[in-house]
Amino acid sequence: MSLTAARVVAPIGTAGKLFAFALDVGRGLFRRPFQGREFIQQAWFIASVTIIPTALVAIPFGAVIALQVGGLIKQFGAQSFTGSASVLAVIQQAGPIATALLIAGAGGSAIAADLGARKIREELDAMMVLGIDPIQRLVVPRVLACMLVAVFLNGMVSVVGVAGGYVFNVILQDGTPGAYIASFTALAQLPDVWVGMIKALVFGLIAAIVAAYKGMNAGGGPKGVGDAVNESVVITFLLLFVVNFTLSTIYLQLVPPKTG
């Protein structure tokens, strides 16, 4: 009985620990000295492992949206709005989601593996013993780097996605280039860009925190590190889709869609 109860309650405990860890990171943000060097190195590293895969994902993403939405809109007879619809879809949803997948899959897994390896080699213990808080020294720069890179990646996905959509619409669907570009602002508005950026920022934060938490709590040798990486990616994906849904809902409530 108590064993079953313990099993049922266990995930709540884990969620609580993750949240407590996030608070510790939040506190570490304001503690001096700020690790500028580590921040730049990490930002560079995360960018280098994510830029190319993100660009490669963004092109088909934009294309699929262009094809799907273009086909649908053609049936409605509103072809001149294709550009507008695909911009909206790419910037509000596809951009942040593609960013999230890549940040979690490439950046987060690298963070979890790195910290996990340090954990089992007792490097983190050694650091604490040397009087240095690993959260402030290692985790905070990684979290900030992840957030920064996520925002940049989101910008890149948006541009590449929209460009990809343009190419597919104009070349494959015989759309008019002028109409595609001219309709950009018909439905899309500036807050759409902001919400995309905010989503990317939040996704970067979540991915880095989950990865760092899992990495720092890896245990049981090399297998533990593998498990930590695996769990961090899965947990991040789940969280990101839930958070994306929540943010989208709130946004659609707060900002009324533009009526063209």
Add this chain to the structure above:
Amino acid sequence: MGVDVQVTNLTKQFGKQLIWKGVTLTLPAGEISVMLGPSGTGKSVFLKALIGLIKPDEGSIVIEGTDIASCSEKELYEIRKLFGVLFQDGAMFGSMNLYDNVAFPLREHTKKSESEIRDIVMEKMDMVGLLGAEMKLPGEISGGMRKRAGLARALVLDPEILLIDEPDSGLDPVRTSFINQLFVDLNAQIDATFLIVTHDIHSVRVVPDQIGLLYHKHLAMYGPREMLLSSDEPVVRQFLNAQTIGPIGMSEEKDADQLAAEKDMDLPPLPPIPLQMEPSNGIPRRAQRPAGEWCRLNGVTPPPGSFTREAEHASGHQS
């Protein structure tokens, strides 16, 4: 130099599993203590509790008036500056070369210039015999070198207390002797309080001033080297002489049948107590006592042949 570490009634459980209970001892300032025990008795956990990496459930660990078991995170980071710790595999930062590893605590905690840092790092690297290997990465050197590099890093902030986790694991007997000699020499130089966790009996017999034995979830005995080496207490006797006859079995404790079967067997006689290892320059350490002093003061007759050159060799080959 060197400070006391007073441990009182320390208890630790992981979930329902009791690690040890009621551990009470004082590591005397400036002396070398060794903590030993069968595998899986929580020696490393004890060491981690001493530096506050693991919070004990009960009891206190007092260092210079601060109780590590109950102090705040901030005080803990402050008190840790008194410690140097050598982890089992050296725990070097894999992304930095040895020089940066050893310089790391200085760069983080002091405002020394790079040239001052260079002098200190080179001095410590020389102490552990690693001059010339500064630019190597931890992945490129042998386990013994990693341990010595870890020791150099532990020494760089001039610790008052040095904790050493299994210095002999993965080292051959010759290197083990060298690293033991290094500890003795270091103790003579810096007078810090040493605690070595190990289960290498040969090291235990010749290196320390004090010996502690963790067994069956408690501290079986803690005291001067000669006291434990001349002790008739079954657990202590069995462990320190690496014998199969006694209360310790393959899985922690022997069952009643096994014990009954052994009842009539004669215990082999206690081997002679070897001479303590001396600093290589021949000048005795400050904490060192004359051989046989404890036995004389307490009216204990040491086993025949003790404190001779021959005893030193006999102890290495117990059967």
